[in-house]
Amino acid sequence: MSDRKRKASSPEEPVCVLCGRAGGDPDIFGRTIGDGSVCTHEFCLIFAHIAFEERPPGEESMAFDHAVLAHRVKQANQKQCCVCGERGAAITCAESGCERSFHLPCAADGECITQYFGEHRSFCWEHRPRQAAVAAPAEDTSCVICQETVGDCPSYHTLVCPACTHTWFHRACIQQHALNAGTVCFRCPACRDSTVFCTEMSTMGIQIPARLVSFCQTVQMRRRERWACLPTDCCSRPGTRLSHQHVPQLHREAKNGGGVDE
Ligand SMILES: [Zn+2]
Ligand SMILES: [Zn+2]
Ligand SMILES: [Zn+2]
Ligand SMILES: [Zn+2]
Ligand SMILES: [Zn+2]
Ligand SMILES: [Zn+2]
Structure with missing residues (x-):
């Protein structure tokens, strides 16, 4: 199980705090955002509903609120992914009353979806449109x-x-x-x-x-x-x-x- 999650190719390669993956296909994860102390993916932030700011070109990637991120990571650590069963699932189904959460890279395996527009809602396999x-x-x-x-x-x-x-x-x-x-x-x-x-x-x-x-x-x-x-x-x-x-x-x-x- 942890095999499929921790995919760092070298021990130094930082792992996204929201999905546990290092690097990753930009088509799936978006940009990798790191500022030395913490690393995450653009789409992991978006679908966990953590706001971030684009900075002008030349400056260090994107700005996000570390306190908000830390809080969401803590929340996610209490939620098990409905696909892989591991904790740290930061993306939650938007259907009211549904408690299912998942990791971004687990979405396709679990037939869950994420919507790349509007409120950036996500849905589990049962509630996806x-x-x-x-x-x-x-x-x-x-x-x-x-x-x-x-x-x-x-x-x-x-x-x-x-x-x-x-x-x-x-x-x-x-x-x-x-x-x-x-x-x-x-x-x-x-x-x-x-x-x-x-x-x-x-x-x-x-x-x-x-x-x-x-x-x-x-x-x-x-x-x-x-x-x-x-x-x-x-x-x-x-x-x-x-x-x-x-x-x-x-x-x-x-x-x-x-x-x-x-
Ligand atoms: Zn991620
Ligand atoms: Zn042609
Ligand atoms: Zn998962
Ligand atoms: Zn085809
Ligand atoms: Zn659901
Ligand atoms: Zn047609």
Whole structure:
């Protein structure tokens, strides 16, 4: 158990006081915030509802109230994670009367969600929002992003576009797509709806970062410079740029290649 929690690769690597993890994927944890005495993650702070202030560039990361953090850590130490069973679970289900808490990195395993907007509410597996009933996917329906089959009804792992109601995808696939696309470019890969689609995906716990707003333009630009679309590449057809499976890779390529404002 403690194996999966304490993941410091070296003894000196500081561990987040709210989730017990060192380092971590910024897509899941946000930035790591440390000021020498205490270390935590941006998203662990946000979902534990601990306010922090952005400081101007050049200054030491972000400012938060140490007393508030210490108090929340103490509270969390009395709560057991409903997923891994360990103490120190700082994120609490927003459903009134529900006592379940969890660690940020345990959320996916436990089918719990965190909402990256508004009050930044979180929900346990039982109380997480469900997509309104739509027709079940036809047999052998595949994920529009990875082409693997999806489950036979909406679930934690299987989501559907609320606008066209017939485009299905895996949570992990649409999450990756959202991280690549950002708020400006994120839409249903098939019907291209953005308003209803974004609202519903955010409610379901998909993180749609605002920081990558110029991503599509960047990708578009780079592609013109040096990408030759494959024959199957719908990028070459106007208006379908984000609508097929290789796009996440393409975006990631651009991300790693730099030249993208973050
Ligand atoms: Zn953390
Ligand atoms: Zn846990
Ligand atoms: Zn709950
Ligand atoms: Zn998929
Ligand atoms: Zn759609
Ligand atoms: Zn393409």
